[in-house]
Every structure is written in C-alpha cells, then in structure tokens.
C-alpha cells in the first residue's frame with residue numbers, strides 16, 4: 527500500500543491482459559464505494575486506487591481493502607471542489623495504474639435537511655459537489671476510458687433524482703442533474719466500448735445518513751454493493767436498490783402534483 531510515491535519503471539501488462547480489476551474509486555472514503563470494492567474483491571483480484579481529500583482516511587481505507595484481499599492499493603489526494611485539478615489528477619491515476627477497468631464515482635454530500643431554511647452555504651455546497659464537481663469528474667473519467675477504448679463508470683445517484691421531493695429539494699436537484707448527465711453520456715458513448723451504470727439507492731445507512739430516521743426500504747452499503755456488482759455482470763444501464771423502488775418511483779413520478787406534495791416523502 528502506498529500513496530503516490532515514486533516507484534521504479536516497470537513493464538505493465540496491456541489493459542485487459544489480466545483478470546485483475548483495476549478500480550478507481552472517486553470518494554475513496556465513501557462507505558458505499560468501499561463496500562463495492564470489497565464485494566468485487568470477493569469475486570476476484572482487485573487493484574484499487576482511491577482518490578479523496580483526507581490522506582489519513584484514504585490510507586486506512588487502502589489497508590482495509592488489502593486486509594480483504596485487494597492488492598497493491600494506492601491513493602492520491604483530490605478535493606473535488608478544486609475543479610482545475612481534475613484533469614491532471616484523473617490522468618495521473620490512469621497513467622499510474624496503466625488504465626482502469628472500473629471507475630466508481632461515490633463522492634457526494636447530503637447537506638442540511640432544512641430545505642429553504644438551510645444555511646445557504648450548505649445548499650450551495652450540495653449543488654456544487656453533487657452536480658458540478660461530480661459532473662466534471664465524470665466527464666474526465668469517461669474521456670480517459672474512451673481513450674483506452676473500454677471500461678465502465680458506476681455513478682452513485684439516488685432515487686431522489688427521479689422526482690424532486692419537498693423534503694430535500696437541493697440534494698434531489700443536484701443529483702437529478704448528475705443522473706441526467708450520466709444517462710446522456712451513457713447513450714453518447716454507447717458505441718465506444720465504454721459503459722455507464724447509474725445506481726439509484728434509496729436510504730442507505732452510512733456516515734452520510736447518520737442520525738436520520740431511516741426511510742422505508744432502507745438498505746445497507748453491502749446491499750448497494752451486491753446490487754451494483756450483480757448489475758455489472760449484466761447489461762443494465764440503471765439499477766435501483768432495493769429493486770422494488772423502481773416500481774414504486776415509477777408510480778410516484780406520475781402522481782399529480784397536488785397529491786404528490788402531500789405525501790410524507
């Protein structure tokens with residue numbers, strides 16, 4: 527395990543020549559992101575590269591992944607708010623690992639639950655991180671994958687992206703923007719050998735939701751990881767976790783507004 531320290535030049539196997547999964551986790555301390563990495567490692571060899579803003583947390587996360595079978599984990603520092611650093615940081619990670627098979631975009635902030643009365647700086651952070659920062663990282667990652675001619679990006683969206691809810695309009699709107707960008711880019715790159723998988727979980731019990739009352743059909747990071755890894759093995763472009771939320775939100779999205787706004791969502 528190491529941060530980005532110099533290491534001797536070595537001849538790298540061409541991408542795809544090994545069954546090892548080279549994984550780039552954007553949001554290297556995300557509970558859901560790390561659960562996906564652990565779930566992948568249960569299936570076969572995984573070489574993780576974590577990007578995040580807290581080196582100590584990233585170092586611990588790499589050690590944790592290595593303790594469950596991942597090998598040669600590395601990390602680098604990325605503050606998603608530093609938009610001007612995205613291109614070089616992502617390119618450096620691809621260069622360092624000789625490319626990636628899978629990129630997981632797990633950065634996100636939930637922000638205050640006070641809606642219009644929330645601290646405006648908190649609301650702006652949610653809009654900035656969840657749409658602008660994540661959108662930029664998605665674009666840079668997809669360009670790198672398209673250049674190498676293969677690979678998949680998993681985008682952690684949310685059921686809240688399906689239809690804005692009065693209880694958390696800022697988060698819902700920012701995630702809807704990211705979700706929409708990901709779906710559009712998935713179609714735009716469909717013939718380039720690159721795949722985008724959008725994952726829409728409901729309430730997940732993680733650090734992000736600590737202290738909040740669990741919503742109906744609440745799940746765990748492990749459930750999201752299981753569903754994501756299952757979907758990666760197939761051809762889906764969108765996966766709901768748990769799966770029944772797809773049908774439920776399929777109905778909710780078509781409810782008349784006067785009725786929808788009265789629901790305790």
Ligand SMILES: NC(=O)c1ccc[n+]([C@@H]2O[C@H](COP(=O)([O-])OP(=O)(O)OC[C@H]3O[C@@H](n4cnc5c(N)ncnc54)[C@H](OP(=O)(O)O)[C@@H]3O)[C@@H](O)[C@H]2O)c1
Pocket residue numbers: 553554555556557558559578579580583604605606607631632633634635655682683684685726727728729730731732733734735
């Ligand atoms: N938990 C849920 O109920 C739920 C439901 C649906 C979708 N999701 C989505 O799933 C993804 C992962 O969430 P999670 O539950 O695993 O929460 P989490 O453990 O809090 O992970 C969030 C990640 O975002 C990172 N992050 C936030 N702002 C950042 C910034 N400016 N620069 C770099 N990294 C930043 C955090 O890094 P630090 O460690 O440095 O804070 C952390 O790695 C998010 O996109 C979230 O919106 C979560």
